[in-house]
Amino acid sequence: MVARLSNRWSLMSETEKQRYIPALDGWRGMAILLVLAGHFGGDRYLAGLGSAGVDLFFVLSGRLMADILFVRNVPLGAFFFRRFSRVYPTLLIFVSVSAAVFSLTPLAPGVVGVLSALSFTVNYVITESGTFIPIFDHIWSLCVEEHSYVLLGLFAFCFVARIAGLLGFLFWRSVLPRWPSAPCNTMFTDRIHSPFSGRRM
Secondary structure (H helix, E strand, O other): OHHHHHHHHHHHHHHHHHOOOHHHHHHHHHHHHHHHHHHHHHHHHOOOHHHHHHHHHHHHHHHHHHHHHHHOOOOHHHHHHHHHHHHHHHHHHHHHHHHHHOOOOOOOOHHHHHHHHHOOOHHHHHHHHOOOOOOOHHHHHHHHHHHHHHHHHHHHHHHHHHHHHHHHHHHHHHOHHHOOOHHHHHHHHHOOEOOOOOOEO
């Protein structure tokens, strides 16, 4: 299965090269500048400068993920495999090394900090506890992005299932009644329930 997903990943990479939009790099660069400006004092003169950069990152990421799921119709398995393989190995190394280096300092994240970072729940822990997690608090934006991947994937799954159900309903309403073998057709359709109602059709 991993080999199959890897093959799909290669196909996705080729497709991305063909659909590359250089102008989006300019928007990414602007988002980076906004975040850096906010961190280095820009928020003192223009409130929300850094947050605007983060929001722009979210918009660009959402646009890319929606394009992958709804325009290119990439299978969900390949989509999640690629997201996971791109993010999690690096995150695991970063969290492990950081936790080890700062374990004996006041910045030690603790067990809760490590687990929340590895489970993409830092934003929830920060919100519920009201305190930041040392050295891992910036992972909140990554958590939000990963959550959006899951929501978009679920939305894509429900969207495809809804379309399939609609096509099946249209087929049932338009094609089956016209079958030449009326007795068999009647017996068959008598056992079918409409997908949009609970009564027997």
